[in-house]
Amino acid sequence: MLQVKDISFGYLKNPILQNINFEVNSGEHLSIIGESGSGKSTLLKLLYGEMDLNEGQIFWKDTEILGPKHNLVVGYDFMKYVAQEFDLMPFITVAENIGKHLSNFYPEEKQARIKELLDIVELTEFANIKVKLLSGGQKQRVALARALANEPEILLLDEPFSHIDNFKKQSLRRNLFNYLKDHHITCIVASHDKEDVLPYSDTMIVLDNHKIVANHTPKYLFENPETPLIASFFGEFNMIDDQIIYAHQIQVVEHSKLKATVKKCYFKGPYFLIEANLEGATIFFENKDCIEENKKVSLVIKP
Numbered sequence: 001m002l003q004v005k006d007i008s009f010g011y012l013k014n015p016i017l018q019n020i021n022f023e024v025n026s027g028e029h030l031s032i033i034g035e036s037g038s039g040k041s042t043l044l045k046l047l048y049g050e051m052d053l054n055e056g057q058i059f060w061k062d063t064e065i066l067g068p069k070h071n072l073v074v075g076y077d078f079m080k081y082v083a084q085e086f087d088l089m090p091f092i093t094v095a096e097n098i099g100k101h102l103s104n105f106y107p108e109e110k111q112a113r114i115k116e117l118l119d120i121v122e123l124t125e126f127a128n129i130k131v132k133l134l135s136g137g138q139k140q141r142v143a144l145a146r147a148l149a150n151e152p153e154i155l156l157l158d159e160p161f162s163h164i165d166n167f168k169k170q171s172l173r174r175n176l177f178n179y180l181k182d183h184h185i186t187c188i189v190a191s192h193d194k195e196d197v198l199p200y201s202d203t204m205i206v207l208d209n210h211k212i213v214a215n216h217t218p219k220y221l222f223e224n225p226e227t228p229l230i231a232s233f234f235g236e237f238n239m240i241d242d243q244i245i246y247a248h249q250i251q252v253v254e255h256s257k258l259k260a261t262v263k264k265c266y267f268k269g270p271y272f273l274i275e276a277n278l279e280g281a282t283i284f285f286e287n288k289d290c291i292e293e294n295k296k297v298s299l300v301i302k303p
C-alpha cells in the first residue's frame with residue numbers, strides 16, 4: 001500500500017501542497033486531477049523521492065520514500081516515473097532504449113521481453129529506428145515501455161498520452177492500463193483527460209488551492225460533482241439555481257415552464273451542443289439535431 005501522510009511542500013517560500021493525505025492499495029489505480037499549476041506533477045515528484053518534503057511522510061509498504069537529502073541516487077527499484085519530459089537516449093534504437101535496464105544475462109528472455117513491450121505500446125515496426133528520428137508521441141510510447149521493462153511495483157505517470165494522437169490513444173490506453181491491472185502494478189496518473197480516468201481509475205483525487213478537495217471513485221464524483229471544478233473535468237455544465245447541471249441532463253420537450261432561446265449549435269459527432277439563453281443567462285444542453293438560431297425551446301432537467 002502507498003501511504004501519503006499529511007505531506008506539505010513548497011518551492012522556496014511558495015506553498016504548493018498542504019496537508020495532503022491519501023492511500024492507494026497495491027494493484028489499484030489512482031488519478032490526480034486539478035487545474036494546470038495545481039501541483040499534480042509536484043506531487044508525483046514527491047512520491048518518487050525527487051524532492052524533499054517540508055512535512056509529512058510517504059511510505060510504499062514498509063519503505064519510507066525519502067528525497068535527495070537522504071538518498072544519493074533519486075528513486076527506488078520498485079518504482080518507475082514517466083515524467084512529462086521523457087529522458088531517452090536519442091542515438092540508440094527504440095529496442096535498445098526499452099531494454100536499457102534489462103539484464104543481459106539471459107539474452108533470449110531480454111529479446112522476448114522487448115518484443116512484448118514493443119507490442120504493448122504498438123511500436124514493433126520501429127524497433128530498430130534511432131529514437132532521435134521519432135515523433136514526440138512515439139518517444140512518449142518508448143518512455144512508457146522502458147518504465148514497464150522491469151515490472152515496477154508502482155508506476156507514476158505524468159500526462160502519459162499528452163503527445164499521442166487520437167488514433168493511437170484509445171488502444172494504447174487500453175493496452176497499458178489493462179497490462180498494469182493484469183500484472184497488479186499500482187499506478188498513479190496525473191491527467192487532464194477524463195478518458196484516462198473514468199474507465200480505468202479506482203479512485204481519483206482532486207487538487208485545488210494546495211489541498212485535496214475530493215477523494216472518491218470517478219463514478220461517484222461524476223454523479224455527485226460537488227464543485228464546478230469537478231464538474232468541468234467531466235464535461236460541459238451549467239449552474240441553474242445554484243445546482244450543477246451537466247449539458248446532457250437537459251432535454252428539449254414539447255411543453256415545460258423552462259423556456260430558452262437558441263443562440264448557437266456546435267457539432268459534437270453523436271450530438272449537437274446547443275448554446276441558449278435562459279432568462280438572461282447562457283446555458284448549454286445536448287440535442288440530437290441542430291436547432292435554428294432564435295428558436296424558443298422548452299426544456300426539462302433530468303435527474
Ligand SMILES: Nc1ncnc2c1ncn2[C@@H]1O[C@H](COP(=O)(O)OP(=O)(O)OP(=O)(O)O)[C@@H](O)[C@H]1O
Pocket residue numbers: 011016034035036037038039040041042043190
Ligand atoms: N522547480 C520549480 N521551482 C519553482 N516553482 C515551480 C517549480 N516547478 C513547478 N513550480 C510551480 O509549482 C506549481 C505547481 O506546478 P506543477 O507542475 O506541479 O503543476 P501541475 O498541476 O502539474 O500543472 P500542469 O497540469 O500544467 O502540468 C506551479 O505554480 C509551478 O509554476
